[in-house]
Amino acid sequence: MFLFSSDVLYSKEDYASIYYVTSSTFGNVGSFDPEKPTIMILHPMFLDTSWLECQFGDPRLYRNYNLIAFDMRTVGRSTCQPSGKHDSWVDAADLALCHQKLHLPPCHIFALEALAVNCAIRFAILFPEMCASLALCNVPSPLEQRWTYNTLEELVHSWCYSEDLESLEHAATELLTFLLGPDQLVAHWEKVIPPRRRPWVIETLSVLINRIPLEPELYAQITQPTLILHGERNEICPRKYSEALSAQLTGVENGAVIYTVRGAAMYLSIIPGSASIANQTFTKFLQRVPVVKSEIVPPQTSIQDRMKEALERQSALVGDKDIASLDPLCPLSFSCLTEEAARKQSELIAQYSRDRLSAFDPLGPDGRPPRKISQGKSEHWFQSGKDGLSVAVTNFLPAGKQEPERAPRNNDRETQIVKPSAHSPAVEKYIIKGPMAKVVRETSAAAAPLGRMLM
Template structure:
């Protein structure tokens, strides 16, 4: 499992990451001849949320794809301090990319962690070549959505069987945990419980049961990422947005039950009014994490956005094989997703 230790002002962090190139699903380095895309996951889930992007030959044969578990998520190690914000996370990612000697990056980010992408683009404009922001959040959390997130976290806390003293899923009440999962899946995937959505949910649960439960420090980490990042998030001003000059694609998912289309329009207006003339906005079908459910619609948007801002006729990397367009390629997430019943080479019916 590839890890990279970064010495950060907020404490050392041992990032778990994957680099996928045309030549390999798990490469030690990027192909320098190709554009690189950093995928930043959203709330509750680690990098396996991008299985449908990493398996797509239309993306894999054109770009380096980089997945990472943020601090406090997945297999990334390192203590999360009490004061840890998307601004701190953006600096950690800058140090991570610097350590990998990546000097230009495109970013695809989900949900609340689009704030990380925005901060990285504002503070390091020479590094970030373009942004793709999917399921963005408004400046402040709507009252009803905030109440829903508080309720989910209360279920998470209540479902932990304190007297067990155990880490992992053995320390949880199964009935309460089932209620929690149903609520989280409704917010992220609506009623579309596909095999991939189910597997991603269970992978996330496995990691979060260790990282966000069992000790006071772990519970505090869970509070940071499940509540603090939403309820206490930074409100960006015109001066901040004026520092983002790269092309920005804002992608809104039509069935997002938390944030309506108007919030995405507001972000587009803020960036445009701040002087960025290269901001586009589109809608796609599906719930908040539609990248899992509708990759056939989202992935071409990712591909076309990157190609529109990079030099044309980028030479392909060495070892690129000819792959049928409908074929899905192996990803670094194959083994852990298979543990929970997902196989990319089988139909939904077979997986179920």
Template sequence: MPLVKVSSNVKMHYIVPSSPDPNKPYIYPSRPTIVMLHPRFFDSHFFAPQFRDGRLTKAYNIVAIDHHYHGRTEAPLDSKPYDFDLVAKAVLGAMDALKIKEAHVLGNSLGAQIATMMAMQAPQRVQSLILIAQNPPVEDEENREQFTFLKESCYDRADDGSDQLASDVVQALHWIYFGDDPSAQGVIDEWVVTTKFRPSNRKLIDKIFSAVLDRRPIDQKEWDKITCPVLIVHGGEDVPAPPAVAQEFHDLLRKADREMHIIDGAPHFLTHTHYRQVNPIIEDFLDKVTGVDSRQAILLSVPQTLQLLPDCHKSISKKPSIFGRFGIKV
């Protein structure tokens, strides 16, 4: 469970599920690298359904990073609005520290927005973008009112007075992000118990919701910096960002070779709920842009040169994983 130092006051937690040894993670220099960025609220273990997919972990290096204010990453928590530029720069800094010169960057929801900013800041380092459930460039007034109400509701303690979210708030989050998928209930229940996102931590609540409420329009010239291949995957039943949002991003990314898929019936966190449909789309796209045959990689076990990640991290105690029930070792 390593941390990588990005600056004097930021240490980013990362995992390498494609490496059999979680304590001494390594990458294969011969494989393309995918950097994965999770959505709001959860951490990198959110991608457990992708971590257990052999087409990804046997054919590619997978490096998942907890970005600011999530998971085990250590970063100052202030009262300023959420800063996408700062977080994107930090993820690029983590890639520097890990000696990852370039990568294919995948993000879900908030992670997709960070991935987009990375491609604008350092287009030469982002080989392709996989944007899943990207949020609108700016929330409309109706969404802003609803998210403001939801934020303020997060200040209320649980029905029994404990320092956990109230049951109606948890139910609302379930519906907004996972739809009516019953398989998410156990994941959410465990998150409620283990998360730092609690009524007593108002500064964290404000910061996370700031990523929704304080977004600003991005000039078209910034979008035009993105020329790498782009995959857009979106849920047909996405509550906070309906499919029209995916089309909007498709149009903004006019300089890129882009591909778009709308998954019928899928909610916002579709990498979890609809991974059986989403994973093959991701894998086929990556195979196309990299020339890798991920199906063949599952069948072959060819010795490869290893590259240990730099000794610029420290071990930290392992916490119970939200997705531990999937049997993923991290």
């Protein structure tokens, strides 16, 4: 059983309540074993700490290490005020503030997938004394690939504006085909990120697709021992990006270690087989790095002074003098987005916030999904008509409550929701020829099926 606690980060411009879970007996940092090193686990994108069973349930980890994991500010049990300034530097500042408030020792960072990797790298750059080592799973590209940008944007929009259970499950099926995933994953999304939570969903996506790539000089600032884990069949984050990152980590003694997990694709941390291999590789890596004990003592420098120092360091590294004068206790001060990018993200969040409370609710009266997604697949909503064309002929309404025929209207197009675009400057500027469905189908074909999850 996981015992959750929270850390509140409050400033004049921002509010966030960050939830965390530990492997200790009483669910808090105070009961950590001081003789064991501490591992901080960063969960995958669109998931949260409840999907770290393969890590918290692995005796190779919980018997030999203190484990702690945080829900990022826009997911899970964490809550925050939506902001267009949110980027991975802000996530790193969140971790640093929580680290100091909880009096944590230097931690081995286990970052799972793209957002976690981006956050971990920035955390190691700005707060090196808090980071004992890095383990990065599935390193993303510095610039978002155009085909993944378009596909994710379309799928997330379809999910956020679904109007019934069939539309929601259809969007989920397409997203799972793109990523992978089981019934349990769809049920989790229906409970924690239903359409009424769409402002936070689009903010999370914006952090990924609007990221600003780091300059080579910043990667050279990382000196901690680094392990890079790569899913062999991950077409979204190919191995070439892991190799490129390894080449840029010139400050790491003896270089970064790259390990390929055979047969794994995305979300290798939640597939029991792949997760076990990743955990084994990670523990063997930790056996070769210096041991750091977990003494829970207050930091010698005040939180405000340490965050101020980090702001000044970031200001010098990114070449923006204005950053150093901002509020050091506000995580949003660490944002490196331009004013134009932050404004567009704010507009996007505002658009997704409209009428969110009246959005479709996929949960039943008991607060649980009414069915598994596999139970709604007895018949496809596209059927072959008499003329051989595929048409939507299935009626999902109960008998006797058939939907009345609606006369066509000339202004239907004007009443539709216009899908906003994030206009990310970080997206690769090239064109994939051929229909998007074909590209997604070919890319997703390599994804391994997800096994039964441990609940």
